[in-house]
Amino acid sequence: MxxxxxxxxxxxxxxxxxxxxxxxxxxxxxxxxxxxxxxxxxxxxxxxxxxxxxxxxxxxxxxxxxxxxxxxxxxxxxxxxxxxxxxxxxxxxxxxxxxxxxxFYEIDLPEVFFIGHSVGIVFAKATYGNFLVAYQNSTVGKNHGVAPVLGEGVVLYPNTAIIGRCRVGDGTVLAQGASLVNTDAPGHCTVFGTSTGAGVVFGPRRRDVLADIFRSPPG
Structure with a gap:
């Protein structure tokens, strides 16, 4: 190189x-x-x-x-x-x-990942799938010592969080401002926050974000 x-x-x-x-x-x-x-x-x-x-x-x-x-x-x-x-x-x-x-240096990020803008990103000692994407002010964190498990091709847009006992399926996209706290995501979906702040809504992915970022994204 x-x-x-x-x-x-x-x-x-x-x-x-x-x-x-x-x-x-x-x-x-x-x-x-x-x-x-x-x-x-x-x-x-x-x-x-x-x-x-x-x-x-x-x-x-x-x-x-x-x-x-x-x-x-x-x-x-x-x-x-x-x-x-x-x-x-x-x-x-x-x-x-x-x-x-x-x-932290002990965190095992995947072989391929993309950091959009680094400012304010926090990564806990969680499980990360390949083709991870994280933008500014996004957080992956523990809750009472329990860390999330992220599948392949998870995208965290700005001001998002995945905290605690979460199993996040492949191809999950967190829309800006959405948070998963002790909540699973089924995968191949977009996670939206609600206007009331109570829970989240899972919707279809409108486009293949990973194809814009990676040369050979997962299918």
């Missing part, structure tokens, strides 16, 4: 300098970054190549959504391979500071 604006060595320095200036302690993350950068970039490339509007096999570190995903993949890869937390924690905090997203 081509890294735009810089080469691999410069990308390493770029991340290390951001960590140093954001969290100015004496910790040196460069060994961890160097050892696991290539795997993180390979994982990122799968996402980039899956997203229809993005140029394939090209990563732009100044593209905020791509960089947000990169920092997650880097933190998650280091944690998964080393079981250490020092560098992953700092990468998590950097991502939070730069992009306003709460995406």
């Amino acid at each position: 081509e890294i735009l604006r810089m080469d691999r060595a410069r990308l390493l320095r770029y991340v290390a300098q951001q960590l140093h200036h954001t969290l100015p302690d004496d910790f040196d993350p460069r060994a961890d970054l160097d050892a696991h950068l290539d795997e993180a970039l390979a994982r990122l490339n799968v996402c980039i190549n899956a997203v229809r509007p993005w140029r394939q096999d090209r990563f732009d570190p100044l593209h905020s959504t791509q960089y947000c995903s990169f920092l997650y993949f880097l933190a998650h890869t280091i944690w998964r391979r080393t079981a250490t937390t020092e560098t992953p924690t700092r990468l998590f905090l950097l991502n939070k500071a730069l992009n306003g997203i709460d995406l």
Whole structure:
């Protein structure tokens, strides 16, 4: 994959300098970054190549959504391979500071996902299906320690939430402002909030949102 604006060595320095200036302690993350950068970039490339509007096999570190995903993949890869937390924690905090997203390194996001705008997104340690889409101010959270289970191709539009004991079927789209709280969704539907705030309404999907976002969306 081509890294735009810089080469691999410069990308390493770029991340290390951001960590140093954001969290100015004496910790040196460069060994961890160097050892696991290539795997993180390979994982990122799968996402980039899956997203229809993005140029394939090209990563732009100044593209905020791509960089947000990169920092997650880097933190998650280091944690998964080393079981250490020092560098992953700092990468998590950097991502939070730069992009306003709460995406902990222990969370297992799917192989392919798309973050529309990162600001205000919160991901809990839930189960996530492939082709996940999340826009600003959307939340996946626990309720009394119980986390949701999301199927494939779930879309969270702005200001939506999936909280607690929810089993969300494949192809579920949460319309802006809708929330599922301890409520299942049957799948291949649109979830609308009600004007009274009491419960939700399930309606048909009017269009295939995933086909607009991904090159080869699930059927």
